[in-house]
Amino acid sequence: MPPSRRFPRLSQQTGDVERLRREVEAWLLSLGEGEQGPPGPPGPAGADGADGADGADGADGADGADGEDATPPTSVVYTSDGSFDTSQWIADGYVFARVVCRGGGGGGGGGGSTNGSGTAMQGATGGGGGATAERTFRLSDLTDPVTVTIGAGGAYGAGAPNTASSVSGANGSAGGTTSFGSYLTAYGGGGGCGGVASQASGGGAGGGTGSVGGNATSNTATTGGRPGPGGSTGVSGGNGSGSSNNATASLGAEWGGGCGGGRPAAGIGQAGGSSLYGGGGGGVGGGHNAVNAAVAATAGGSSGQTLAGGGGTAGTTGVAPTNGADGAAGDLFSGSTGGGGGGGSLTSGIAAGDGGAGGLGCGGGGGGSAWGTAGAPGTGGNGGDGGSGALVVFLW
Numbered sequence: 001m002p003p004s005r006r007f008p009r010l011s012q013q014t015g016d017v018e019r020l021r022r023e024v025e026a027w028l029l030s031l032g033e034g035e036q037g038p039p040g041p042p043g044p045a046g047a048d049g050a051d052g053a054d055g056a057d058g059a060d061g062a063d064g065a066d067g068e069d070a071t072p073p074t075s076v077v078y079t080s081d082g083s084f085d086t087s088q089w090i091a092d093g094y095v096f097a098r099v100v101c102r103g104g105g106g107g108g109g110g111g112g113s114t115n116g117s118g119t120a121m122q123g124a125t126g127g128g129g130g131a132t133a134e135r136t137f138r139l140s141d142l143t144d145p146v147t148v149t150i151g152a153g154g155a156y157g158a159g160a161p162n163t164a165s166s167v168s169g170a171n172g173s174a175g176g177t178t179s180f181g182s183y184l185t186a187y188g189g190g191g192g193c194g195g196v197a198s199q200a201s202g203g204g205a206g207g208g209t210g211s212v213g214g215n216a217t218s219n220t221a222t223t224g225g226r227p228g229p230g231g232s233t234g235v236s237g238g239n240g241s242g243s244s245n246n247a248t249a250s251l252g253a254e255w256g257g258g259c260g261g262g263r264p265a266a267g268i269g270q271a272g273g274s275s276l277y278g279g280g281g282g283g284v285g286g287g288h289n290a291v292n293a294a295v296a297a298t299a300g301g302s303s304g305q306t307l308a309g310g311g312g313t314a315g316t317t318g319v320a321p322t323n324g325a326d327g328a329a330g331d332l333f334s335g336s337t338g339g340g341g342g343g344g345s346l347t348s349g350i351a352a353g354d355g356g357a358g359g360l361g362c363g364g365g366g367g368g369s370a371w372g373t374a375g376a377p378g379t380g381g382n383g384g385d386g387g388s389g390a391l392v393v394f395l396w
Contacts, residue, residue, distance in 0.1 A: 073396040078148045084180070084393060086144035094395045097137050100332050101391040102361035103130030103188035104175025106204035106213065106260060107154035108282045108339060108383030111352045111367035112195030114166045120198045120290045121371065122263045123297060123344055124355065126272050126282025127154055127172050127363030127386045128189025128204035128213040129257030131225060131240060132332065135184050143181065151176030151186070151389035153358060154204075157194045159351070159367045159380030169194030169367060169380045172204065174212050178389035186389065187225050189240065189257040189279065190215040195287060195369035195380055203260025203281055204363060206240025206253050206273065213240040213257060224256055241273045243281070252306030253278055260363045261298050261308075261341065263287070271309035272301030272338040272363060279303055279361035280310075280337050282384060283324060286317030286344030286352070287369040294318060294346055300327050300338025300356065300365055312365060315343030315353035315381075321368055324384065327359035332392055339365035339384035348372045355384035362387045 071093035076084070089097070106127025114121045130151060157170035175188025190204035193216035201220070205213035208225025216222050224240030240256035250259050250273035258273030260281035269284035280301030287295045300311025312325040321343035330336030339356030342365060349372060355365030364386045370378025 076393045078150055078391040080150055082148045083145040084148055086139055086142045086146060089395055090139050095139060096396055097139055098134065098394040099180045099184050100134040101178040101180055101184055101186045102132045102279060102332055102389045103178050103186040103207045104151035104153045104389040105129050105279050105358040105361050105363040105386030106175045106189035106191040107156040107172030107386045108355040108364035108366040109172045109192035109194040110157035110159040110169030110383050111285050111342065111369040111380030112167060112169045112197060113160040113370040113372060113378045113380045114197060115372050118290055119166055121287050121369040122195050122199060123269060123285030123287035123341060123369050124157060124169050124195040124366030124383055125192040125201050125203035125216050125262050125284050126260030126300065126338060126341060126366045127192045128206040128240060128260045128281050129275055129279030129338060129363050130175050130188045130361035130389050131186045131207040131209050131256045132277045133184050133186040133209045146181040148391055149179045150391060151178040151188045153386035153388045154188065154191050156364055156383035156385050159382045162379045166197045168196045171215065172364060172383045174215055175207065175386045176389065178391055180391060187212040189213045189363050189386065190222055192216050192260045192282060192366050192383060193218055195285060200264050202243035202262040205242045206257030206259050206275065206278060206281060208240040208256045216243065250308040258301040269298040271298040272311055273308050274301040274305045274310060275303055276306055282338040282355060282358055282363035282365040283314055283341035285341040285355055285366035285368040285381060286315065288344055288346055288371045292346060292371050294344065297324060297341035297343050297368060299340050303330060303336045304334030311337030312340035312356040314340045315368060317344040317368065319347045321345045321353040323353040324356035324365040326356040327362045327387065329359045331360065332390055336360040336362050338362040341365040342368035342381035344368040345370040345378045349378060351379040352381035354381040357384040358387035360387050361389050
């Protein structure tokens with residue numbers, strides 16, 4: 001029941017009837033109002049409002065510190081003995097090294113001489129090329145320092161002196177071994193055989209990655225350096241090519257050196273053997289047969305191919321003989337060649353031509369042989385020196 005309310009006191013003025021009526025109506029209406037009820041439950045949440053606009057970009061951050069410069073790849077070439085300073089290269093930021101080495105080429109033999117008709121004199125044979133070996137190392141696996149040894153080229157054989165009798169030329173010597181400590185080795189090629197009357201001979205054999213190539217001797221084939229069997233059969237891998245005393249063409253090699261050109265009994269000389277990666281062999285010197293007819297000299301072999309020849313050109317055999325051309329120096333990867341054989345002399349008392357020197361790690365050419373008459377013999381030409389070995393280290 002609504003609370004009682006006192007009726008308002010009416011106006012005492014009789015003429016204010018309208019006001020009295022309004023007051024009564026207001027009082028009556030107030031009697032129908034109840035007490036305020038408890039709050040109702042919350043209404044459902046309203047929908048999300050639209051996203052606000054993106055704020056402005058913040059200021060750029062400060063520049064970072066400069067990074068260290070990258071270590072640029074480089075290389076070191078050795079043409080003489082030395083040492084590789086491992087710790088210094090590591091300190092400079094290098095991690096790996098790839099080493100390539102080549103043994104020295106064998107020297108060519110010296111030409112012989114005769115003192116009369118009726119005797120054939122073979123030209124001297126060429127020296128064999130040195131092998132090439134390569135391998136990649138982690139610098140941290142190497143000793144400090146590593147000893148570097150460069151194989152010298154083999155010395156040439158001297159030509160026969162001018163004497164009253166037939167004289168053979170001197171043999172050339174083998175090329176030296178190139179090594180990178182005990183980690184990697186490339187062996188030199190064998191020396192060529194001096195010119196010998198009426199006898200055939202193989203050239204100096206190519207060096208291998210496991211042993212030096214065989215030196216040439218008369219009436220004998222030479223055997224290429226190991227690791228596998230060389231000899232007068234086709235070779236591959238690290239084998240040096242052997243040289244035959246009865247074949248018409250020299251053999252090629254892959255990583256081993258090419259053989260020096262040999263001289264079969266028939267008098268047709270072989271060009272110097274070539275090698276895809278090793279050094280090429282030297283060519284054969286010119287000579288003459290029993291009736292003093294010319295037997296031509298041959299060209300040296302090449303590095304970067306397997307076909308014989310392509311190296312230093314041969315000298316001319318005849319009444320005015322010329323020297324064989326030196327092989328091209330090239331580098332450890334291609335372009336180096338063996339020396340050409342010296343031209344033989346067909347004129348009494350005239351010296352035969354010298355063999356050309358071998359290019360980098362390649363064999364020297366054989367010297368030409370000389371013809372003479374009794375009392376006026378010729379002088380054999382000198383062989384060519386074998387090319388020195390070399391070693392390069394690539395670092396990154």
